[in-house]
Amino acid sequence: MCEASAYLIEGEETKLVMEAVDTVEPEDDGLKLISIFGDQKFLKARIRSLFLVDHKILLEEIKSSE
């Protein structure tokens, strides 16, 4: 299975926000993550980079001033 873990980068810190992510859908003011178990999470974040072979999705916060 090729699900990935999603991490949110906040300044110097990198926080795991969801494991086993299957689907990622960017929306106007953030993005929706859906895991292989059907769990959903909406985050005010954008994709910074994907490393699929390493099963990693790196996200960064969308600041309200943007």
Added chain:
Amino acid sequence: MCEASAYLIEGEETKLVMEAVDTVEPEDDGLKLISIFGDQKFLKARIRSLFLVDHKILLEEIKSSE
């Protein structure tokens, strides 16, 4: 291996733009795709959605009027 295929959605059509994508890095005016073989491609596109279990990355063009 968990690389994916990247498809560009152009209106009604969906075009395969790169197979075996490992890394995706959104940039200001597009995104960079890097395959597991080290091939690189820059596209004026954004991520519409990811379906990791299906090994699919769907992209859409950034129109110059945006």
